[in-house]
Amino acid sequence: MAEKILIIEDDRYLRELIIKKLEKEKFEILETADGKEGLKKTKEEKPDLILLDLVLPGIDGYAVLSQIKADPEMSSIPVIIISNLGQIQEIQRGLKLGAVDYLIKAHFTPETIIEKVRRHLK
Numbered sequence: 001m002a003e004k005i006l007i008i009e010d011d012r013y014l015r016e017l018i019i020k021k022l023e024k025e026k027f028e029i030l031e032t033a034d035g036k037e038g039l040k041k042t043k044e045e046k047p048d049l050i051l052l053d054l055v056l057p058g059i060d061g062y063a064v065l066s067q068i069k070a071d072p073e074m075s076s077i078p079v080i081i082i083s084n085l086g087q088i089q090e091i092q093r094g095l096k097l098g099a100v101d102y103l104i105k106a107h108f109t110p111e112t113i114i115e116k117v118r119r120h121l122k
Helices: 012-024 035-045 061-070 088-096 110-121
Strands: 004-008 028-032 049-052 079-083 101-104
Touching (some): 004 035, 028 035, 035 061, 049 061, 061 088, 101 110
Parallel strands (some): 004 028, 049 079, 079 101
């Protein structure tokens, strides 16, 4: 069975680019453009991994991450942050809240995402 990846990203172009890449690698993809919907999908679908943007409409990625990690049913799901926020304190905050990795949008390629996803699914 294909591993399920939830992408919580409000930038449609980037989301579609990531989806195409991951589908090519035979992952099952769930997607949403908003934090509240992302939490709902995480609860309902129990994805194997989450790619999470920080700047989202509604509730931001930090709040989404905090709520996922505070819920025993969801806390073991690895979360990789994908963000334009590249300040060291933002990265540290994301990792401290429980993200397994942090990718800065301007600095990664779709191949990097595949590599990180595979690493954190093992």
